[in-house]
Amino acid sequence: MSATQTPVLSEENVSTGSRPSQLRITDLKIANLVGVPFRSSIIRLETNQGLVGYGEVRDGASAAYALMLKSRIVGENPCNLDKIFRKIKQFGFHGRQGGGVCGIEMALMDLAGKAYGVPAYALIGGQFRDKVRCYADTPSEQTASAMGQRLVGRRELGYTMLKMDIGINLLKDIPGTVIAHEGALADYDTMHPFTGIQVTQKGVETLAAYVAEVRSIVGYDIALAADHFGHIALDSCIRIGRALEPYTLAWIEDLIPWQFTDQWRQLTEAVAVPTCTGEDVYLTENFKPLLDAGAIRVVHPDPATSGGIAETKRLGDYAEDKGIAMALHMAASPIATMASVHLAAATHNFLALEHHAADVEFWNELVTGLPGPIIADGYIQVPETPGLGFEGINEELFAQHLDPKAPVLFEDTAFWDGEYANDRLWS
Incomplete structure (x- = not known):
């Protein structure tokens, strides 16, 4: 290349597996496990770029605590960690009732770390x-x-x-x-x-x-x-x-x-x-x-x-x-x-x-x-x-330990897509 030539940027030379500014949550699904050691609901957040993030609803809590938040986070950029947390934290409470908000926050941290290529602690x-x-x-x-x-x-x-x-x-x-x-x-x-x-x-x-x-x-x-x-x-x-x-x-x-x-x-x-x-x-x-x-x-x-x-x-x-x-x-x-x-x-x-x-x-x-x-x-x-920090989940092992009351692994959650309320806490 001569001194006067302008370098050509090509996507062939860079990783495009994640464009953090354009990343969006597209779905939330749940797998209800038992005996791990107790009952836990595993959250999977899916995105428009193929990245997947995992979190966990606390032992003994209801998966509904997370599912009710699906319509409030789909379409959001998971890298906006604080923004989303402030949006959903009003729906948590003490004990197991905090499980949905917290499990989603873990999955957001998983996604943001993957998007930026850094461990969550960073x-x-x-x-x-x-x-x-x-x-x-x-x-x-x-x-x-x-x-x-x-x-x-x-x-x-x-x-x-x-x-x-x-x-x-x-x-x-x-x-x-x-x-x-x-x-x-x-x-x-x-x-x-x-x-x-x-x-x-x-x-x-x-x-x-x-x-x-x-x-x-x-x-x-x-x-x-x-x-x-x-x-x-x-x-x-x-x-x-x-x-x-x-x-x-x-x-x-x-x-x-x-x-x-x-x-x-x-x-x-x-x-x-x-x-x-x-x-x-x-x-x-x-x-x-x-x-x-x-x-x-x-x-x-x-x-x-x-x-x-x-x-x-x-x-x-x-x-x-x-x-x-x-x-x-x-x-x-x-x-x-x-x-x-x-x-x-x-x-x-x-x-x-x-x-x-x-x-x-x-x-x-x-x-x-x-x-x-x-x-x-x-x-x-x-x-x-x-x-x-982990690569993925062992789906075969997950399937062996599903809650008999919810025996489908990451079942479709479209029922929750239309969940809506005026969430503002002031008039």
């Missing part, structure tokens, strides 16, 4: 770590010996942090340990301060002895948290917390509902064990009362409820300013798990990510393009590939 500020520590949740065992042995099994897999379920379910058949009227122990719809359940001194001592035996089996050189204490009121929580102080627990979790900020503050001030809550809170603004009051020592959002990746990153930054670490609750397939990995990689005060599927044999095979196993020696390597 969209929220870059990474602080290249591998993410996981903690293994372990459901309750009736005897401390059995619980200890299960935890040892987790430790042998390489986990450096563990969590066990303990609480009044362990006391129900031991006379003199719990004061409760008929049906109260099985009443999960009544909030803790209103059940009237009391744990006696014998009950407190029984739980403390249980934890002591577990600690003697698993050792004192590994982090161990505790969850699922039951629907008991503040006084019993304080007495249990004080009795567990000698066993150096990483935290005691969700003893009372997150809404009762002052009760959490009283509990935190009364015990020398870190307190932890947050898995059912939606949006940073609703965490602020707990954080501003110094009512907890560890904030524990579930990104599938708290607002997805970017919103939970904002929460982590706010908690850091208050001197509070952020762990992540998670009971999901590898899709929401990998969304949480990118969030954890980009959050400075991150502590650990829950893994609730250590006993699900096929869990690693649900997605493709990740190292196997996904969790190695208790850590997940942060992927450098675009979006959430």
Whole structure:
């Protein structure tokens, strides 16, 4: 080429697989899975350029929480992450009701990362770590010996942090340990301060002895948290917390509902064990009362409820300013798990990510393009590939684990195309 010739730009020499400014969402479809470890609805966002993004509605939530948003996001450019989130966040709420908004946000992050050719963590500020520590949740065992042995099994897999379920379910058949009227122990719809359940001194001592035996089996050189204490009121929580102080627990979790900020503050001030809550809170603004009051020592959002990746990153930054670490609750397939990995990689005060599927044999095979196993020696390597980091889903395996009530894989959702309301919140 001579010095006077103008270079010719040709699409033959550049990748045109994605034109971010022209990318548009064309469809939203759902696959309802069971046993992954619980029931989860997998979101697939399709686009006019062939890119596909995946997200996940939180365990136990309704797929309708996402489907009702289809007509509000089709036609949008998924790279406009904040714009779309602001448009749809009014349709989320606490607990599982945040699942639709959050699952869509994960899928948007997957699409935007793929469109720009960067990992999702790059969209929220870059990474602080290249591998993410996981903690293994372990459901309750009736005897401390059995619980200890299960935890040892987790430790042998390489986990450096563990969590066990303990609480009044362990006391129900031991006379003199719990004061409760008929049906109260099985009443999960009544909030803790209103059940009237009391744990006696014998009950407190029984739980403390249980934890002591577990600690003697698993050792004192590994982090161990505790969850699922039951629907008991503040006084019993304080007495249990004080009795567990000698066993150096990483935290005691969700003893009372997150809404009762002052009760959490009283509990935190009364015990020398870190307190932890947050898995059912939606949006940073609703965490602020707990954080501003110094009512907890560890904030524990579930990104599938708290607002997805970017919103939970904002929460982590706010908690850091208050001197509070952020762990992540998670009971999901590898899709929401990998969304949480990118969030954890980009959050400075991150502590650990829950893994609730250590006993699900096929869990690693649900997605493709990740190292196997996904969790190695208790850590997940942060992927450098675009979006959430996996190549795709294992459709054959998905089909084997579809909810029998919704047995079609990514069924057509045209029914939701015409969903409409005047969504404006002002006149």
